[in-house]
Amino acid sequence: MSESYEGLEGYAPEADLGLGCGLPTEYARICEGDVVLDLGSGAGNDAFVARSEVGPTGKVIGVDFTPAMIQKARENAEKLGYNNVEFREGDIEQLPVSDNSVDVVISNCVLNLVPNKAKVFAEIMRVLRPGGHFSISDVVLLGQLPPKLQTAAELYAGCVSGALQRDAYLHLIEQAGFEQVKIEKQKSILIPDHILLEYLSEAELAALRQNPVGIFSITVFGRKPGGDTELFSRRMAKPQVSLRELNNLSGSCSPGSGCC
Numbered sequence: 001m002s003e004s005y006e007g008l009e010g011y012a013p014e015a016d017l018g019l020g021c022g023l024p025t026e027y028a029r030i031c032e033g034d035v036v037l038d039l040g041s042g043a044g045n046d047a048f049v050a051r052s053e054v055g056p057t058g059k060v061i062g063v064d065f066t067p068a069m070i071q072k073a074r075e076n077a078e079k080l081g082y083n084n085v086e087f088r089e090g091d092i093e094q095l096p097v098s099d100n101s102v103d104v105v106i107s108n109c110v111l112n113l114v115p116n117k118a119k120v121f122a123e124i125m126r127v128l129r130p131g132g133h134f135s136i137s138d139v140v141l142l143g144q145l146p147p148k149l150q151t152a153a154e155l156y157a158g159c160v161s162g163a164l165q166r167d168a169y170l171h172l173i174e175q176a177g178f179e180q181v182k183i184e185k186q187k188s189i190l191i192p193d194h195i196l197l198e199y200l201s202e203a204e205l206a207a208l209r210q211n212p213v214g215i216f217s218i219t220v221f222g223r224k225p226g227g228d229t230e231l232f233s234r235r236m237a238k239p240q241v242s243l244r245e246l247n248n249l250s251g252s253c254s255p256g257s258g259c260c
Contacts, residue, residue, distance in 0.1 A: 008023075009049070009052045010050070010051055011049060012045065012048045012076060014043070014079075015043040015044040015073070015076045016043075019109065020045070020046070020109045020137060023108075023137065024106040024107060024108050024136055026135075027184040028104050030050055030103075031053070031235060032053070032054060032057060033055065033057040033058045034059075034104055035058065035060075035061070035102050035104075036061070037060075037097060037102045037127060038050060038061070038062040038063070039063055039095075039106070039124075040063070040111075041062025041069070042062075042069050043072045043073050043076055044062060044073035044077060044085070046108050047073070047085055047087075048082070050104075050106060051085050056084065060084065060086070061086050061088060062085070062087040063090050063092055064089065065089065065091050065092070067089060092107075092110070092123065094123065095126075097127045099126055100128070101127060104134065105128060105134035105135075106134065109138055111138050112139055112164075117164065121175075121178070124176070128224040129224070129227065131224060131225075131227015131231070133232075134178075134222055135220075135221055136219065137217060138163075138169070138217070139216065140164060140165065140166040140169050141213060141215060142214030166216065169218075170183075179224075179225055180222065181220065181221070181222045182221050183221075184220065185218065185219040188215070196208070
């Protein structure tokens with residue numbers, strides 16, 4: 001499910017555990033000087049990418065509930081010489097972050113592992129400044145997983161068995177009070193048959209393929225009401241360069257091509 005970060009500014013391979021399902025910074029519209037909060041920051045992968053965008057005047061805060069991950073992320077930050085990235089141990093259902101103190105919240109395939117997703121979105125609303133926004137990559141469903149898959153630990157760790165229906169996921173966000181909620185990117189996720197057969201019989205797998213469940217990775221955007229609407233409009237007008245476009249750029253350009 002994870003996407004390649006190769007070629008992305010700020011990417012630190014030692015911090016990439018391959019556990020994500022998208023690139024939330026791709027649509028986060030981070031600006032220089034922002035305070036960015038990364039939920040479920042792991043070893044620091046997305047936090048370090050965000051740091052490259054906030055610049056020296058900005059700050060990135062990563063929150064993770066696993067002490068080992070916090071330690072690993074701090075070691076990575078120290079090794080890389082980053083002094084404006086901070087990692088805090090805590091529960092994203094009860095964030096160790098002050099009210100109205102963050103410009104942008106990002107997260108990568110973490111909310112599906114949290115039992116009370118509504119509480120997480122309420123916490124995101126609390127910590128964002130008025131007019132702040134989030135960009136979250138996560139997994140959603142169209143159709144119901146078979147009961148055996150819903151309880152599969154391996155699929156839960158892969159953010160699949162804990163996934164909500166797509167409409168229910170978006171409804172949770174709107175119920176929390178966010179506006180301008182939209183899916184920025186959606187891609188289909190295929191679970192190989194050999195993994196499914198660890199939990200399903202041949203007949204059950206055949207039935208599933210007859211009535212397939214749509215499993216998708218989405219990157220969703222939402223904004224907290226209030227704030228400077230003109231400033232937000234300028235932020236939204238900021239060009240978004242995808243990783244695919246970055247990878248297609250070469251080190252030189254041709255005369256007349258418009259790149260120089």
